[in-house]
Amino acid sequence: MNNAKILREFPKGKHKHSACINDAMKTAEATCQERGIRLTAIRRRVLELVWASHEPVKAYDVLDTLRSERDSAAPPTVYRALEFLLDEGLVHKIESLNAYIGCGEPGHTDAGQFLICSDCGDVAELDDPELVKMIAEKASQIGFSIEQQLVEVTGFCAQCAPAS
Amino acid sequence: MNNAKILREFPKGKHKHSACINDAMKTAEATCQERGIRLTAIRRRVLELVWASHEPVKAYDVLDTLRSERDSAAPPTVYRALEFLLDEGLVHKIESLNAYIGCGEPGHTDAGQFLICSDCGDVAELDDPELVKMIAEKASQIGFSIEQQLVEVTGFCAQCAPAS
DNA sequence: AAGCGTAATGTTATAATATAACATCTTTTC
DNA sequence: GAAAAGATGTTATATTATAACATTACGCTT
Numbered sequence: 001m002n003n004a005k006i007l008r009e010f011p012k013g014k015h016k017h018s019a020c021i022n023d024a025m026k027t028a029e030a031t032c033q034e035r036g037i038r039l040t041a042i043r044r045r046v047l048e049l050v051w052a053s054h055e056p057v058k059a060y061d062v063l064d065t066l067r068s069e070r071d072s073a074a075p076p077t078v079y080r081a082l083e084f085l086l087d088e089g090l091v092h093k094i095e096s097l098n099a100y101i102g103c104g105e106p107g108h109t110d111a112g113q114f115l116i117c118s119d120c121g122d123v124a125e126l127d128d129p130e131l132v133k134m135i136a137e138k139a140s141q142i143g144f145s146i147e148q149q150l151v152e153v154t155g156f157c158a159q160c161a162p163a164s
Numbered sequence: 165m166n167n168a169k170i171l172r173e174f175p176k177g178k179h180k181h182s183a184c185i186n187d188a189m190k191t192a193e194a195t196c197q198e199r200g201i202r203l204t205a206i207r208r209r210v211l212e213l214v215w216a217s218h219e220p221v222k223a224y225d226v227l228d229t230l231r232s233e234r235d236s237a238a239p240p241t242v243y244r245a246l247e248f249l250l251d252e253g254l255v256h257k258i259e260s261l262n263a264y265i266g267c268g269e270p271g272h273t274d275a276g277q278f279l280i281c282s283d284c285g286d287v288a289e290l291d292d293p294e295l296v297k298m299i300a301e302k303a304s305q306i307g308f309s310i311e312q313q314l315v316e317v318t319g320f321c322a323q324c325a326p327a328s
Numbered sequence: 329a330a331g332c333g334t335a336a337t338g339t340t341a342t343a344a345t346a347t348a349a350c351a352t353c354t355t356t357t358c
Numbered sequence: 359g360a361a362a363a364g365a366t367g368t369t370a371t372a373t374t375a376t377a378a379c380a381t382t383a384c385g386c387t388t
Contacts, residue, residue: 004302072338095259096314115308128302135317138168138292143322144279150260150316153299158307236367
């Protein structure tokens with residue numbers, strides 16, 4: 001049995017990233033519409049910049065780009081936008097890298113499983129209920145009740161796997 | 165079945181923390197002896213300070229204390245000691261808090277499962293092979309080979325669980 | 329459309345976390 | 359005891375993130 005969803009894949013050979021970004025932006029627009037919240041110009045642009053690659057993006061890299069486009073950009077500009085996007089589940093923070101990645105399926109802000117390739121730097125995201133459940137059970141065995149789960153795994157993606 | 169080891173417990177009612185630190189220091193001494201590496205005065209003191217509570221400790225808090233004891237203490241003093249201790253598995257870094265906790269059973273630097281209580285701030289550490297295995301399997305299903313696993317769970321420990 | 333309240337952004341400053349680079353001192357080894 | 363390796367001292371700076379307050383834009387009510 002495996003009912004895991006892959007929320008974000010490692011890019012394949014013929015990956016057209018522009019389409020990937022495009023999808024993400026469409027989804028974000030729709031999500032914000034539904035929720036009655038505002039995807040302002042700054043927030044939209046920060047989201048685009050986070051989606052610019054499959055690698056996690058640093059806040060100050062976003063800021064550098066933003067500065068070249070908008071005189072008033074400053075750290076709070078970026079961190080506020082990121083906070084909004086994190087709250088809405090449109091991006092996630094990779095804690096072990098202090099960097100941010102886009103999320104293709106907004107909503108779940110309380111659990112995420114990230115696979116980080118040490119070679120190419122790309123990140124995949126899973127949503128595996130079986131794993132979430134096991135973690136919750138293990139915790140509950142010692143009387144711990146979970147609010148949020150974070151799983152960050154480092155290693156090699158299929159393309160970068162060391163020749164064996 | 166549950167063969168999980170609890171590497172670090174939430175302190176119980178009658179918890180004598182001085183004994184707890186003492187054990188940890190003894191283990192650290194022995195471990196370094198065995199491995200032929202040097203637990204210098206600075207490293208020993210930093211380890212003690214990290215063990216000072218069951219809550220994760222910030223590098224600059226360690227530094228503040230160290231400064232009051234040793235004129236030459238500076239950020240590199242602490243970060244170098246922490247790096248050594250991390251490499252040897254004597255402490256772990258909680259990535260989601262940028263803070264450090266002692267580890268009672270040195271050795272495994274490639275997997276850790278941490279339970280972080282949002283109320284009291286204390287952290288427990290598990291070593292659950294079943295969970296490690298499941299994560300490895302999930303990853304391998306998409307061709308990902310794991311080098312390191314990080315699980316950080318936030319919620320409420322038994323003592324702090326909200327009255328239900 | 330004017331006015332009001334809220335939300336978002338602008339702006340300046342600073343806090344918190346971490347590392348680089350090179351000098352000096354200590355320990356181990358031969 | 360000299361050389362090599364390891365640890366610490368020292369100064370400077372990089373990186374990541376937030377505080378605090380001013381101003382502007384938006385969305386709603388009348």
